[in-house]
Amino acid sequence: MTPSWTARRSIRIHRAVVSVAVVALVVGASLALGTVDASNAALLLMGFDSDRAQLITSLIVAAVAAAGAAMLMDRKGQATLAALGGFTLLFGPTLFRETRDALGSNGANGSFDALGWLQTVMALLVVSTVASWAGAALAQTLRPVLIEAGSAAFEAVKNRKLDRAHLRAPLLVVVVVVFMVAAMPVFGDMVNYTPDARMLHGGDPLPVLVPATPTSFRTQIVNSPSPHGSASPAATLTAADPPKSSPLGARPWLAWRPTGAGSVTEARLPAPWKGGSAAHDDIAVYLPPGYDPAGSRRYPVLYEAPFDYGLWDSSVNVKVALDTLIDNGTIPPLLVVFIGTSHAPMPDTECANSLDGRVWMDTFISQTVVSYVDSHYDTLAQAEARATTGFSQGGYCAAILVLRHPNEFGTAISISGYFLAGGLDANARAPFRGSRAALAAASPLLVAAQLPPAERAGLYFIVVAKHGQPIYGPQAEAFEQALARAGYRYQAVDARLPHGWVQVRQQLPGALQDWAAHLAALGVL
Numbered sequence: 001m002t003p004s005w006t007a008r009r010s011i012r013i014h015r016a017v018v019s020v021a022v023v024a025l026v027v028g029a030s031l032a033l034g035t036v037d038a039s040n041a042a043l044l045l046m047g048f049d050s051d052r053a054q055l056i057t058s059l060i061v062a063a064v065a066a067a068g069a070a071m072l073m074d075r076k077g078q079a080t081l082a083a084l085g086g087f088t089l090l091f092g093p094t095l096f097r098e099t100r101d102a103l104g105s106n107g108a109n110g111s112f113d114a115l116g117w118l119q120t121v122m123a124l125l126v127v128s129t130v131a132s133w134a135g136a137a138l139a140q141t142l143r144p145v146l147i148e149a150g151s152a153a154f155e156a157v158k159n160r161k162l163d164r165a166h167l168r169a170p171l172l173v174v175v176v177v178v179f180m181v182a183a184m185p186v187f188g189d190m191v192n193y194t195p196d197a198r199m200l201h202g203g204d205p206l207p208v209l210v211p212a213t214p215t216s217f218r219t220q221i222v223n224s225p226s227p228h229g230s231a232s233p234a235a236t237l238t239a240a241d242p243p244k245s246s247p248l249g250a251r252p253w254l255a256w257r258p259t260g261a262g263s264v265t266e267a268r269l270p271a272p273w274k275g276g277s278a279a280h281d282d283i284a285v286y287l288p289p290g291y292d293p294a295g296s297r298r299y300p301v302l303y304e305a306p307f308d309y310g311l312w313d314s315s316v317n318v319k320v321a322l323d324t325l326i327d328n329g330t331i332p333p334l335l336v337v338f339i340g341t342s343h344a345p346m347p348d349t350e351c352a353n354s355l356d357g358r359v360w361m362d363t364f365i366s367q368t369v370v371s372y373v374d375s376h377y378d379t380l381a382q383a384e385a386r387a388t389t390g391f392s393q394g395g396y397c398a399a400i401l402v403l404r405h406p407n408e409f410g411t412a413i414s415i416s417g418y419f420l421a422g423g424l425d426a427n428a429r430a431p432f433r434g435s436r437a438a439l440a441a442a443s444p445l446l447v448a449a450q451l452p453p454a455e456r457a458g459l460y461f462i463v464v465a466k467h468g469q470p471i472y473g474p475q476a477e478a479f480e481q482a483l484a485r486a487g488y489r490y491q492a493v494d495a496r497l498p499h500g501w502v503q504v505r506q507q508l509p510g511a512l513q514d515w516a517a518h519l520a521a522l523g524v525l
Contacts (some may be wrong), residue, residue: 019069019082026065027086036061036090037347051094051425058090062128063135070136071143079139083132084125095124097426250520253332256297258290261323264309269372271343272364274357278343283369284309285377286319288326288333298378300385300519301335302512303409305351305365305397307390308340315501316508325509331516332525337373339365347427351397354431355438366405383458385524387411387515391504393428396421399444399461399479406455411518413511415464416472416499419445419479424471445475448482460518461490464507469498 030036036057043053066083070076102112264286271281286309288299304312312318318336325331341349345358353360374381386409388398395417402412421442422429432438440446451459461483465476480492491514497503519525 015073015075016078016082019073019075019078020085022069022072023065023079023082023086026068027061027089030061030064040347051098054094055091058087059128059131061090062087063131065135066132067135067139070139074140074143076133076136076140079136080129080132083135084128087128087132091124091128095121250517251329251332252520252525253516254329257326257329258288258333259327260289262286262288262291262319262326264319267372267376269364269368272361272368273344273349273359275345276343281343281364282308282340283372284338284340285373286322286336286338287377288335289323290333291335291378293378295378297333298380299333299335300387300524301337301373301377301379302387302389302413302515303337303339303365303369303401304389305339305394305401306341306349306361307338307394308342309338311340312338316505321505321508325512330509331512332519335373335377335379337369339369346430348393348430350393350421350428350431350442351401352421352431352442355433355435359431362401362404365401366408370408380524382410382524383407384410384522385519387413389413389415389511390417391415391501392417392499395464396444399463400442400447402459402461403444403447403451406451406459410458411460411462411515413462413464413515414476415504415507415511416495417463417465417476418472419443419475419482423475445479445482448479448488449486451486453487456486456488459488460515461488462493462511462514463490464493464495464503464511466495466498466503472499 039057039060040053043056062083065086066079069079069082073079099117102117264284266282266284268280268282271279291299309318322334322336326333341361344361346354349359349361351361351365353362370386373379379385383406388401388409388411390396390398390413392415395414396419397417398412398414399417399419400421402409418424421439422432429439432442448456463476463480463483465472467473467477476492480490483490493507493511495503495507497506516525
């Protein structure tokens, strides 16, 4: 008997309510479990700003939510509409803020365009509908297969009889799930880091000094005599021809070059924050080949923040890279300290002491970590033998830490950093709470000129960026000009590749070699 109109209407309402509930559950779980934050963080590391990261994450979550609703209720249209609501919940606040900022524009960045705003909203509606519909359509296609597999597995258990024909569908589902479980982490590494991220573990992931093209690491020696003993304003670093200022060239460490593999140890320190997801912060310390805690040799130390060792190992295979460079004598044995902030109560700490008092990363890195490393490892406990480094936010951290603490650090290696605090997005501005004075005091581009000349003389900067790339290129060039005006020693590196972990992989060896040559020229080694 055909259901009455009232019954059909009741069924449709029931399905719609369940679809909305499923979408709400998926969106809520994504927020509560940190899936949204994790996705945004991965996208930020890939070079997206926070608003674009939120857009992409919202589309992904909407597609997954639509798939869940369609899988349960077998209604593609209702699932799609419900998922649009989930997308609005996730991305709506960002759209509202961007609209408010556009309405309040004073004309310096352009005036509000009502037609452009309408086009933006229409584009968001179309794209979110397509993403949600795709998720629902895929789920609806898979639903009969999964139902068949579940029914067959239930009958086999119920009858306690293994029927090959009945088990075919469940086995197929199991095989597909196993392959997906194995493949998705690899695909995640390919997207987050580089497509060949899993190809290089256990091999030589980094060129010894530079890639095959010698111009890919071009140093510009500006404003001071070259630490390599060359007066040329532009030179290319190569492995074949070290400077010949001593029997060992500029590499005194060749007289005691170790071989073998280094090791990584971990230390747990009290967290430099209130709240957050952990009351501790784990730092990782790379110890070079030949490191002997009972020996008499002392080592320079490179400090990296704010990304942890696991990220660096996954993205550039950093341990094998360091082992290789040390084993072949390209750089001296050194310690590298990785300081992560993934448990902090704010997405981006900017290596700062936040104005609200919740985070004190600047003090933690420059005092707590440096003191701990010097007291527990065989280090050259002097500013000239300490350097900071980092990529993206870490490139900013490297520069500002050296400028703030010239008595603790002597060199900054900034790879695709930015040099105006809070200039990228709201997360980068959060530690400074929008204070113009705090942002100015934390901007390397402005701080560089404020140091006394005596402190400037002891600092050295290696600035790596693709000069033609938006944001990172112009800021790097402006910072280089500020360094030149203020009389600092520095190297300006115009990278061949844009912002990304592939750029780090390509440029890190030359940057480390340049720092090693600087240490040799200072007589530190």
